[in-house]
Amino acid sequence: MRHSTGFIGVSALALIIGAGSAWAQEDCGTYQVAPGDSLQKIASSVYGDVSFRVIYDANRDEIGYNPNVIEAGMVLRLPCIDRPLPEKTVQRVPEAAEAPAAAEDKTIVLITGNDFPPFTDESLPGRGMFTELVETAALRAESGQTVEVRFVNDWDAHFETLLPVQAFDGSFPWTRPDCEAPASLSDEDRNRCENYIFSDPFYEVVDGLFARKGSPFTSTLDVSDLAGTRICRPEGYSTARLDTVGLSEPIITLYRPVRVADCFDALMGGTVDIVAIDSLVGTDMIEFMGLTNEIVENQNLGKVSALHVLVHKDNSRGKETLDLLNAGLREMVGSGEWYDIVSSALRRGMMREMN
Structure with a gap:
C-alpha cells in the first residue's frame, strides 16, 4: 500500500524587526510572506506562544476575510505586544524547532x-x-x-x-x-x-455512478441492474453506499486503487464497468483528464451523503x-x-x- 506524506512546508526567511523607537506605537516591524508560510507559523516565530490572530487582526484589510489564504510577497505589519521583540534581523529556523514545545502541545x-x-x-x-x-x-x-x-x-x-x-x-x-x-x-x-x-x-455531496458513454449503466433506473458488474471505488472511500443496496462482493467485483484517476483509467481501459465516486470529484477528474466526451454520470441513482x-x-x-x-x-x-x-x-x- 502506498503511503506518502506531505507536511506543510516552510522556507527560511528574514524577519525584519526594527527598534521600538523607529516604529509607531502599534507596529513593531514588517514581514514578507514566502511560499509555504501560514499566519500561525509567522506568529510562532516572531512572538512564541501567541495566536495568529495578533497578526491577522492587524492586517485584515490586506489579507481579507480568510486568514488561511495569504499570498507570497505580501508584506504584513507586526503589531507590538506586551513582551520584548528582537531588535535585529533573525533567520527562520527549521519548522521542527520554530515553535516552542508548549505552543506545539x-x-x-x-x-x-x-x-x-x-x-x-x-x-x-x-x-x-x-x-x-x-x-x-x-x-x-x-x-x-x-x-x-x-x-x-x-x-x-x-x-x-x-x-x-x-x-x-x-x-x-x-x-x-x-x-x-x-x-x-x-x-x-x-x-x-x-x-x-x-x-x-x-457539506452534502451526491455519491454518483459513472460509466462509458453508450453503456446501459448510464441510464439504468434500478441498482439491481448493476449485479455482476465491475465497480471501482478508490481506497479510503466508504463502501456503505454500495453495501446498503446489496452491491457487495460477490454480487459485484470491487476494485480499490489508490487514486481517483486510476478508476477512470480502468474504466477507459475496459477493466471496470462503473466508477462509484462523489459527483463533484468525478466530474472534476473527468474534466482534468480530458474525458468529458467519453464518460457519463448516471442521473438516476445518485445518493446524497454528508461530509464530516x-x-x-x-x-x-x-x-x-x-x-x-x-x-x-x-x-x-x-x-x-x-x-x-x-x-x-x-x-x-x-x-x-x-x-
Whole structure:
C-alpha cells in the first residue's frame, strides 16, 4: 500500500524587526510572506506562544476575510505586544524547532489528503473547499485554540494507524455510514461506526455512478441492474453506499486503487464497468483528464451523503476538537460565510470547465 506524506512546508526567511523607537506605537516591524508560510507559523516565530490572530487582526484589510489564504510577497505589519521583540534581523529556523514545545502541545492537528478536488488538494486555492471550511470554522469558534491542517496522502492510513495511535487529532472529509444498521456494513465501515465520532455535517455531496458513454449503466433506473458488474471505488472511500443496496462482493467485483484517476483509467481501459465516486470529484477528474466526451454520470441513482470531520473515540481531545469545529460551523452558516466559501469554490470549478 502506498503511503506518502506531505507536511506543510516552510522556507527560511528574514524577519525584519526594527527598534521600538523607529516604529509607531502599534507596529513593531514588517514581514514578507514566502511560499509555504501560514499566519500561525509567522506568529510562532516572531512572538512564541501567541495566536495568529495578533497578526491577522492587524492586517485584515490586506489579507481579507480568510486568514488561511495569504499570498507570497505580501508584506504584513507586526503589531507590538506586551513582551520584548528582537531588535535585529533573525533567520527562520527549521519548522521542527520554530515553535516552542508548549505552543506545539496546544495545537490541534487535523489531517486530510490530496486527489480529492474540489474538497481537498494542496494545489487548489485554500488547499480545497473543505479545508477552507474547516480552517475557517476553527477561526470563527474564537476559542483561542490553534488548529493546523496537514496532508497525508494514504487515506487508509488515517484509519488504520494515525488516528488510533493519536498521532493526529482528527481527519476529514469522511462520510458517516448508516451506523444504525450495522449488519449491512462492511468491516471497514463498522470500524468507522464503532471507533470514531463525527462532527456536524460540513457539506452534502451526491455519491454518483459513472460509466462509458453508450453503456446501459448510464441510464439504468434500478441498482439491481448493476449485479455482476465491475465497480471501482478508490481506497479510503466508504463502501456503505454500495453495501446498503446489496452491491457487495460477490454480487459485484470491487476494485480499490489508490487514486481517483486510476478508476477512470480502468474504466477507459475496459477493466471496470462503473466508477462509484462523489459527483463533484468525478466530474472534476473527468474534466482534468480530458474525458468529458467519453464518460457519463448516471442521473438516476445518485445518493446524497454528508461530509464530516471525525476523531477517534479514544482521543482525549476529540470532544474538544468537534465542539470547537461545530461551534465555528454554526457561526459560519448563520453569518453567510459558509455559503460564500462554497459558492466561490464552485464558481472556480465552473470557470475551469469553461476554459
